[in-house]
Amino acid sequence: MKLKPIYILLFFLPVFSCKKDNYKELSTTLKGRILYNNEEIGLEYDRVPMEFYQMGFGKKGAITASFAQDGSYSVLFSDGNYKVIIPNGQGPFKWHQNAAGVNDTLTLTVNGSQTLDLQAIPYYLIRNAVYKVSGADLTATFRVDQIITGNTAKKIERVNLYVNKTQFVSGADNIANSELSGGAITDPTALTLKVNVPAIVPVQNYVFARIGVKIEGLEDMVFSPLQKIQL
Amino acid sequence: MMKKIYTVFTFTALLFMGACKKDSAFLDVPPKQIIPEEVAFSDPALALSVLGDLYNRQLDFSSLDGDGWRSFVDFSEAFPSENGSYNIVQRTGWGYGEWGIWDYGYIRDMNLFIKRATAATKLTEADKARFIAEARFLRANFYFEMAKRMGGIPLITEPMQYDYSGNVTNLQVPRSKESEVYDFVISEAEAIKNILPKDVNQKSRASKGAALAMEARAALYAGSIAKYGFKTPQVTLPGAEVGIPAGLAGGYYQKALAAAQEIINGQAGGYQLYKVLPDLSENFAAVFLDKSSVNQESIFIEDFKVNSAKVHGFTTNNQPFSISDEGLDAGRLNPSLNLVQAFEKLDNTYAPIATKDGQGNPVYYTNQLDAFAGRDARLAGTILLPNGAFKGKNVDVWAGYQLADGSILTSDDASHLAKLPGTDVAVQVVGKDGPVNGQEFRSQTGFYIRKYLDPQVGSGRRGRQSDVAFIRYRYAEVLLNAAEAAFELGMGGIADGYINQVRARAGLTRAIQGVTFDQIVHERRVELVFEGHTLYDMKRWRLAHIVWDGSKMSVSQLVSDIGLSTKKNTQPYGLWPYKYYNPGNPNHGKWLFKEVLPTAVTGANMFQMGNYYSTIGDDVLSANPKIVKQPNQ
Numbered sequence: 001m002k003l004k005p006i007y008i009l010l011f012f013l014p015v016f017s018c019k020k021d022n023y024k025e026l027s028t029t030l031k032g033r034i035l036y037n038n039e040e041i042g043l044e045y046d047r048v049p050m051e052f053y054q055m056g057f058g059k060k061g062a063i064t065a066s067f068a069q070d071g072s073y074s075v076l077f078s079d080g081n082y083k084v085i086i087p088n089g090q091g092p093f094k095w096h097q098n099a100a101g102v103n104d105t106l107t108l109t110v111n112g113s114q115t116l117d118l119q120a121i122p123y124y125l126i127r128n129a130v131y132k133v134s135g136a137d138l139t140a141t142f143r144v145d146q147i148i149t150g151n152t153a154k155k156i157e158r159v160n161l162y163v164n165k166t167q168f169v170s171g172a173d174n175i176a177n178s179e180l181s182g183g184a185i186t187d188p189t190a191l192t193l194k195v196n197v198p199a200i201v202p203v204q205n206y207v208f209a210r211i212g213v214k215i216e217g218l219e220d221m222v223f224s225p226l227q228k229i230q231l
Numbered sequence: 232m233m234k235k236i237y238t239v240f241t242f243t244a245l246l247f248m249g250a251c252k253k254d255s256a257f258l259d260v261p262p263k264q265i266i267p268e269e270v271a272f273s274d275p276a277l278a279l280s281v282l283g284d285l286y287n288r289q290l291d292f293s294s295l296d297g298d299g300w301r302s303f304v305d306f307s308e309a310f311p312s313e314n315g316s317y318n319i320v321q322r323t324g325w326g327y328g329e330w331g332i333w334d335y336g337y338i339r340d341m342n343l344f345i346k347r348a349t350a351a352t353k354l355t356e357a358d359k360a361r362f363i364a365e366a367r368f369l370r371a372n373f374y375f376e377m378a379k380r381m382g383g384i385p386l387i388t389e390p391m392q393y394d395y396s397g398n399v400t401n402l403q404v405p406r407s408k409e410s411e412v413y414d415f416v417i418s419e420a421e422a423i424k425n426i427l428p429k430d431v432n433q434k435s436r437a438s439k440g441a442a443l444a445m446e447a448r449a450a451l452y453a454g455s456i457a458k459y460g461f462k463t464p465q466v467t468l469p470g471a472e473v474g475i476p477a478g479l480a481g482g483y484y485q486k487a488l489a490a491a492q493e494i495i496n497g498q499a500g501g502y503q504l505y506k507v508l509p510d511l512s513e514n515f516a517a518v519f520l521d522k523s524s525v526n527q528e529s530i531f532i533e534d535f536k537v538n539s540a541k542v543h544g545f546t547t548n549n550q551p552f553s554i555s556d557e558g559l560d561a562g563r564l565n566p567s568l569n570l571v572q573a574f575e576k577l578d579n580t581y582a583p584i585a586t587k588d589g590q591g592n593p594v595y596y597t598n599q600l601d602a603f604a605g606r607d608a609r610l611a612g613t614i615l616l617p618n619g620a621f622k623g624k625n626v627d628v629w630a631g632y633q634l635a636d637g638s639i640l641t642s643d644d645a646s647h648l649a650k651l652p653g654t655d656v657a658v659q660v661v662g663k664d665g666p667v668n669g670q671e672f673r674s675q676t677g678f679y680i681r682k683y684l685d686p687q688v689g690s691g692r693r694g695r696q697s698d699v700a701f702i703r704y705r706y707a708e709v710l711l712n713a714a715e716a717a718f719e720l721g722m723g724g725i726a727d728g729y730i731n732q733v734r735a736r737a738g739l740t741r742a743i744q745g746v747t748f749d750q751i752v753h754e755r756r757v758e759l760v761f762e763g764h765t766l767y768d769m770k771r772w773r774l775a776h777i778v779w780d781g782s783k784m785s786v787s788q789l790v791s792d793i794g795l796s797t798k799k800n801t802q803p804y805g806l807w808p809y810k811y812y813n814p815g816n817p818n819h820g821k822w823l824f825k826e827v828l829p830t831a832v833t834g835a836n837m838f839q840m841g842n843y844y845s846t847i848g849d850d851v852l853s854a855n856p857k858i859v860k861q862p863n864q
């Protein structure tokens with residue numbers, strides 16, 4: 001069979017597409033978690049941003065990323081020197097701050113993939129969460145510990161127990177929730193919240209649950225670790 | 232021979248004559264596509280056409296042309312019945328950059344116009360003064376529009392010129408304080424109000440009334456940001472680029488009241504509420520349709536004209552499906568039950584649409600419209616209710632038959648028939664206009680929009696389209712602005728007087744005595760809904776993060792606390808009518824209603840602190856290091 005010229009052309013196609021690109025692909029991964037003394041600070045998915053600045057390239061915008069529910073993050077970029085910040089007013093925690101009380105910047109040299117855990121001080125942490133199932137009722141017992149005390153302490157606005165059929169559990173993503181207002185808390189070391197889990201279609205014999213604390217004057221809630229619960 | 236010489240001679244002569252044309256005359260041909268500056272500003276008609284372009288580029292949050300309908304379906308006041316637009320009710324909030332504008336190209340064009348018009352020598356003084364005043368009005372109005380979204384922004388009132396020195400620091404202007412932008416808008420309005428014509432019929436060009444209406448609204452916004460800013464301490468900047476000190480609230484409210492009262496007292500012309508038609512609902516709908524001189528309510532409008540390039544497809548997009556002029560093009564904008572039930576009863580009380588009695592049994596209505604009877608006339612003037620009339624036909628909205636055994640007989644389209652129990656003939660079991668979950672271009676909440684919907688023959692056709700005007704400022708809003716300013720200043724009696732005028736026009740004859748903040752919030756919602764106020768009102772009262780708190784709504788949350796300013800409003804509900812089928816039963820053939828969340832609604836609106844002021848783009852921040860970032864940026 002004689003090859004038509006058009007097919008001969010096709011042979012050249014891969015040659016052209018293999019031409020070297022000007023920029024190296026992004027291959028360096030920086031990942032880690034935000035922690036308080038190696039304890040998880042639970043967050044709402046994609047709500048708390050972090051910004052990476054690399055100086056000297058084009059416009060001075062940031063590479064932005066956000067934390068996952070368990071406070072982990074993962075960013076793909078190229079090697080170099082970066083400055084990292086969590087902008088003011090974001091997150092249910094205090095990040096490094098300078099004398100003026102403004103969030104401080106962390107300098108960072110990235111050379112090859114690495115893991116970097118960040119430390120922050122949350123206003124509250126939810127601990128010892130125990131979930132019990134009885135029929136369609138899910139009961140959670142837990143304690144809320146105040147971490148930041150003194151002048152900069154903030155009050156609890158409300159505490160919620162959220163239940164969802166997927167792993168995303170928050171105020172926006174839930175099928176059932178119950179609420180306890182901050183004023184109604186007498187003993188924060190022994191709290192109980194109960195929700196009635198509605199029927200799930202299609203049927204599913206497990207749910208995911210988390211407890212969230214809304215702190216006065218802060219937008220982002222702090223959550224307990226995600227728990228899968230068999231019904 | 233002689234003849235040949237003669238011909239050659241003639242050609243040579245012609246050659247020289249052509250060649251002898253002076254270079255300057257040959258090269259300096261005036262361009263045919265561009266009108267030079269000195270020509271444009273020599274003739275009032277040409278100058279007006281330049282100004283017309285500036286008018287056209289004014290920005291409104293909501294508009295009727297293009298995809299304007301989509302700006303109305305947000306904030307849970309309505310549901311978008313179009314497959315491509317469900318993301319509006321599926322997202323869980325707005326991006327920090329949403330609503331942001333930073334259009335200094337337009338500002339520069341307006342500054343250039345003012346400079347060139349000021350320098351013009353061939354225009355009469357009267358023309359010149361008016362053109363300049365109009366451009367200053369547009370500039371102030373646009374700065375106001377930017378301030379609502381961005382807070383304090385650089386105030387540039389001169390066309391800036393780069394001097395090619397390589398140094399641009401003189402062009403880098405820092406952000407003004409938020410209060411300074413409002414001060415600018417107010418002072419510009421004061422400066423130009425007496426130059427602009429005092430003419431009620433001047434609606435699409437700036438008038439004294441428009442300048443005062445802008446001043447009243449701007450001062451009111453500034454006053455409420457100052458007064459309610461304490462609720463959101465996170466939303467401030469140390470240099471006051473965002474946020475206004477609480478001490479300035481009183482002064483702004485006084486300015487708002489004074490400017491509004493100047494209109495109310497007739498110093499800007501004889502503006503008044505539109506009271507022409509005996510049927511109050513028809514009358515309210517006609518406020519937005521009547522463009523004749525009878526309408527002395529609209530103050531400043533974006534006008535449209537059929538058979539010109541400036542028409543809009545609002546009616547095409549949103550007309551009821553079965554009454555559509557355009558086959559399948561219809562029904563995108565479906566007002567929510569949240570909004571419908573906000574219209575109060577004629578005895579000034581709030582109540583949800585009754586669907587169940589005290590024992591939890593359904594309430595049966597003989598006619599669908601009975602469920603909405605005895606309410607604020609603006610309800611039927613704003614929203615096309617089930618069985619409501621448009622273009623002489625009635626909307627066919629019902630979700631199916633409710634059978635005696637509790638089951639429902641319905642189908643996915645009105646043309647798919649089904650047999651009722653005990654019968655052999657297949658009948659229509661769902662309304663031609665919906666509601667069916669997920670069926671686009673038909674109502675999925677049970678309601679259609681009526682505000683702006685053009686009853687003219689052919690207005691729903693894609694070819695002709697509609698020329699209903701978008702009202703930017705109208706007298707009823709001026710009254711509400713005056714009422715709110717007076718209320719905040721502690722002048723309750725004056726506030727009552729103004730708000731009751733608006734309410735009386737709506738058929739609420741029991742006057743309010745001692746108006747409350749909740750009532751002011753509520754009145755603005757029902758009077759001004761779908762006019763581009765919702766977002767900014769909630770922002771300036773710092774209510775947005777409370778009303779749109781990101782949590783889902785249950786039916787019991789939906790039907791309680793109606794009329795409270797802090798009522799949660801995160802998901803647009805619908806109200807579906809069913810026909811009761813139970814031969815022999817006294818309620819057979821009557822209607823019952825159910826609250827329904829359209830299945831496309833999966834998100835819940837969450838307004839974050841970072842939404843109060845839109846982010847400033849990285850390009851702007853890179854180009855001008857003097858610009859301060861927004862508080863949540």
